[in-house]
Amino acid sequence: MADLQSFQGWMADYAEVVKEQADYLTDLDRAIGDADHGINMARGTVKVAALAEAEDFASSEAYLKKVGMTLVSTVGGASGPLYGTFFLRLAGPLAGVADAGVEEVGAALRAGVDGILARGKAELEDKTMYDAWAPALDAYATATADGADLRGALEAAAAASARGRDDTLDLVARKGRASYLGERSRGHIDPGATSTTLLLESAARTLA
Amino acid sequence: MADLQSFQGWMADYAEVVKEQADYLTDLDRAIGDADHGINMARGTVKVAALAEAEDFASSEAYLKKVGMTLVSTVGGASGPLYGTFFLRLAGPLAGVADAGVEEVGAALRAGVDGILARGKAELEDKTMYDAWAPALDAYATATADGADLRGALEAAAAASARGRDDTLDLVARKGRASYLGERSRGHIDPGATSTTLLLESAARTLA
Amino acid sequence: MKKLINDPADVVSEALLGMAAAHPDRLRVDHDHKIVYRAAGPREGKVGLVSGGGSGHEPMHGGFVGTGMLDAACAGEVFTSPVPDQMMAATKAVDGGAGVLHIVKNYTGDVMNFEMAAELAAADAGTEVKSVVTDDDVAVQDSLYTAGRRGVGVTVLLEKIVGAAAEEGRSLQECADLATQVNRAGRSMGMALTSCTVPSAGRPTFDLAEDEMEIGIGIHGEPGRERKPLAPAKDIAAMLVEPVLSDLGLSRGDGVIAFVNGMGGTPLIELYLMYHEVSQLLEGAGVSVARSLVGNYITSLEMAGCSVTLLRADDETVRLWDAPVNTPGLRWGA
Amino acid sequence: MKKLINDPADVVSEALLGMAAAHPDRLRVDHDHKIVYRAAGPREGKVGLVSGGGSGHEPMHGGFVGTGMLDAACAGEVFTSPVPDQMMAATKAVDGGAGVLHIVKNYTGDVMNFEMAAELAAADAGTEVKSVVTDDDVAVQDSLYTAGRRGVGVTVLLEKIVGAAAEEGRSLQECADLATQVNRAGRSMGMALTSCTVPSAGRPTFDLAEDEMEIGIGIHGEPGRERKPLAPAKDIAAMLVEPVLSDLGLSRGDGVIAFVNGMGGTPLIELYLMYHEVSQLLEGAGVSVARSLVGNYITSLEMAGCSVTLLRADDETVRLWDAPVNTPGLRWGA
Numbered sequence A, B: 001m002a003d004l005q006s007f008q009g010w011m012a013d014y015a016e017v018v019k020e021q022a023d024y025l026t027d028l029d030r031a032i033g034d035a036d037h038g039i040n041m042a043r044g045t046v047k048v049a050a051l052a053e054a055e056d057f058a059s060s061e062a063y064l065k066k067v068g069m070t071l072v073s074t075v076g077g078a079s080g081p082l083y084g085t086f087f088l089r090l091a092g093p094l095a096g097v098a099d100a101g102v103e104e105v106g107a108a109l110r111a112g113v114d115g116i117l118a119r120g121k122a123e124l125e126d127k128t129m130y131d132a133w134a135p136a137l138d139a140y141a142t143a144t145a146d147g148a149d150l151r152g153a154l155e156a157a158a159a160a161s162a163r164g165r166d167d168t169l170d171l172v173a174r175k176g177r178a179s180y181l182g183e184r185s186r187g188h189i190d191p192g193a194t195s196t197t198l199l200l201e202s203a204a205r206t207l208a
Numbered sequence C, D: 001m002k003k004l005i006n007d008p009a010d011v012v013s014e015a016l017l018g019m020a021a022a023h024p025d026r027l028r029v030d031h032d033h034k035i036v037y038r039a040a041g042p043r044e045g046k047v048g049l050v051s052g053g054g055s056g057h058e059p060m061h062g063g064f065v066g067t068g069m070l071d072a073a074c075a076g077e078v079f080t081s082p083v084p085d086q087m088m089a090a091t092k093a094v095d096g097g098a099g100v101l102h103i104v105k106n107y108t109g110d111v112m113n114f115e116m117a118a119e120l121a122a123a124d125a126g127t128e129v130k131s132v133v134t135d136d137d138v139a140v141q142d143s144l145y146t147a148g149r150r151g152v153g154v155t156v157l158l159e160k161i162v163g164a165a166a167e168e169g170r171s172l173q174e175c176a177d178l179a180t181q182v183n184r185a186g187r188s189m190g191m192a193l194t195s196c197t198v199p200s201a202g203r204p205t206f207d208l209a210e211d212e213m214e215i216g217i218g219i220h221g222e223p224g225r226e227r228k229p230l231a232p233a234k235d236i237a238a239m240l241v242e243p244v245l246s247d248l249g250l251s252r253g254d255g256v257i258a259f260v261n262g263m264g265g266t267p268l269i270e271l272y273l274m275y276h277e278v279s280q281l282l283e284g285a286g287v288s289v290a291r292s293l294v295g296n297y298i299t300s301l302e303m304a305g306c307s308v309t310l311l312r313a314d315d316e317t318v319r320l321w322d323a324p325v326n327t328p329g330l331r332w333g334a
Ligand SMILES: Nc1ncnc2c1ncn2[C@@H]1O[C@H](COP(=O)(O)OP(=O)(O)O)[C@@H](O)[C@H]1O
Pocket: A029, A033, A034, A036, A037, A038, A040, A041, A076, A077, A078, A079, A080, A082, A116, A119, A120, A121, A122, A127, A128, A129, A130, A175, A176, A177, A190, A191, A192, A193, C079, C080, C081, C108, C109, C110
């Protein structure tokens, strides 16, 4: 079961991970983008990690909304509105839910990813973070149907996301900055898909 | 004896030498100047070498005046007015002289170097081309007094000039661009002194 | 990384302090929100023009704030679009009652952030906001299924021309229509001789050998479409001008505003040399140059290289181009 | 060497073709003599202002030809002073009957070539010529027994200020006196992060390690007085401002025109950042900034770095500075 504290733990953990991986994310973005994805994400997650200390939150919903707004207000670039919208929408299905179980978290994740789609209009195999989200949602649903608990479902989602991330290697980008490279974008892993997998791996470690 | 034809041969030879040594002269200037001395000199000597073909000259004096004007008009930088003035003044003592002997050439060289001094106001050990000219004039005078012929006097002058050039190595520049470097100008040979020695070596080969 | 900076994290905020100090008569800077405003504030009844984007393209956009051009520019981090909070604050501050036009370069990040800002501004204060998205870079294939062409050089020309129209008192709809029309009438193509280094990244975005160049680069240090052997200026000019001419469908007798832009690290002597090559090519194609602009206007930090922008220009466009402008980056008639 | 050029030998003449093409309304170029003139020609009774020097410092000097500034600029090869023929031709062409002022930067080559030109012009046509030699670079010790300080940033400010005075109809003597006074009232200091490459030389004039900088450089890729470890902008600003302040003997309450100049390869974002540091230091010293100028005005090809120039400015100086100027490189009020 995921409560306000576990969501805060998630963000604290993710901020650590992003800090450690920032250079790597930036290097990925250097190859097919503009060399700032790690910097962008770190700028946002530092602020997000500070939220829990600065403010008391009444609910998971309120907290995750604030996480979303904070990312929107600090990250900039493509990833700011996308991750920002993800968290803003993630909050919706958790309204009134103090302890979210595997079903509620699943609904929240779907809402979040719908937000990313609405904002970025990516399709599968456009070589974006969506290529790491889509298989994760599927795996989460399958695991849930197979009776997995929250941790199990998140672990399945993270593993599927990692495969989706790796599969971006061979894709030609059709969205985002990497799309300007055409064929030359092939042979590189998408930075946003990588930060997405890190987010889900962090969730599997910290939620439930 | 030096006549119009030998002066023209001198300039043809010097143009060849400058062409070959242009990169070296520029490298010397890179160390303590602005990396253009060889380029400047080559721009001028190419034009000078072309004079003899383009025009008939009535006298050595007329020819050397034109050499001076051509250098003034094409070389630019510090070396343009200096070498230009040298040849303009060199011409003076040769007025009415069809075949110049060791005395007349000696007077002409002194007049030329006076022109360099008047224009550049350099003193001995300022680390300029004058440091290659001054010992050359002295050696020329001594050789003449010792009964040398034109070739012998020019060879003595060229050899002394080479020593003067080499002695610029340890000097701190007080004139020209190299003076901006202060102490850092020490340890480098002066480019203008080098092109001066080349000019005298060329004279020793071609005049008389 | 060799730069005249202190902490890489402070580059944008410290540069904004410098802008404010250098132009106190013309600019006012909101340092919290990183917004450059005209010192005089919004003019009642005039449409407000707001642009913005990542920093590192100076003088764009902050240097284009002033009479005859922008009312506000939001500065993002280097090469990172600004955030909606900035655009909302700017939008509110410049609204003189006639609505606000957002001028957005077509990059996923910029577009999404400006979109969020427009949504929030509409919900919030009721300011009427319209947006124009510039997408003039012919190096990028335009398609419904991609991010589309990038916004580059035309943005500068558009901010000037629409700025003049707004100054004349045109309505928001008229300004938006004119902006769309200008964007459609212009195309650009850029190239790089060297990469640039994002201060916080600390090393060059891409590596180019001593004998290579990138053709079809954007303005964020993104690699271009093609890497080619270094070529003489004449050939480079042809590689830039020809795709622009053919994409614009220019033909004999057409007039243009011709814009040779430096990427930041290329000296003016080379830009003028390139302009000579460009003007020769235009003459050959029978295209006449009504006005020209040569210099560093939309840059990519210290990247060496240039871009060529051609904007089809009728008399009205030229008249608006010639109208007085008084900004740190572009100034005439005032 | 990565440059937007064709044959290195043609860089200057091709750039002049580009200047002529880009500014047909304002400039006329004599391509044989490599002289940039005002399109309108000399004004009867106005003192003619002629400057010139090696190329590679663009926009100086050709970009400063126009109403309110120069009448003609002679372009030498890159970093090589022009030759007397050019200066003589320019002097004759701009003489409107009131004489001609030569504005010469203090470099041995420039001084000697301008001297020869003045001698020849006087002997030849009887045009009255006066010269001012700028020597504002505090990096160089001034002494009777050396080449003296170099002429750098003050040259730009002087061309503007004396240009305005000439436009007002002042006599040759008055213009020359004002020029001398402006030169005395200004000092500069420059630094480089990277070298530059003279096109015909093909490789950098000096080598600087990734963690080094040169303090006290000139504008010709000459190495500076000192090589130092790379430092933050704040420290670099202090290294430039302090010697200028003390050499000028500025004290609390004095007003200046403050000029932060880019060497060609440094982007505007860094120049504004530097200007912030400079203005802080001036504030600390109690010196007030009457006017400022930030940008690439007297450059050294693609060198990265900057220089700081301070000019003591009384009301009259500021009035002349504010007077209209319409050149490709500097423009306001027109
Ligand atoms: N339209 C889109 N939909 C989903 N994800 C996108 C889209 N465009 C870009 N992205 C993601 O954003 C990532 C880049 O983020 P970032 O580097 O922070 O922003 P920017 O590209 O503005 O510099 C890409 O790797 C990609 O995963």
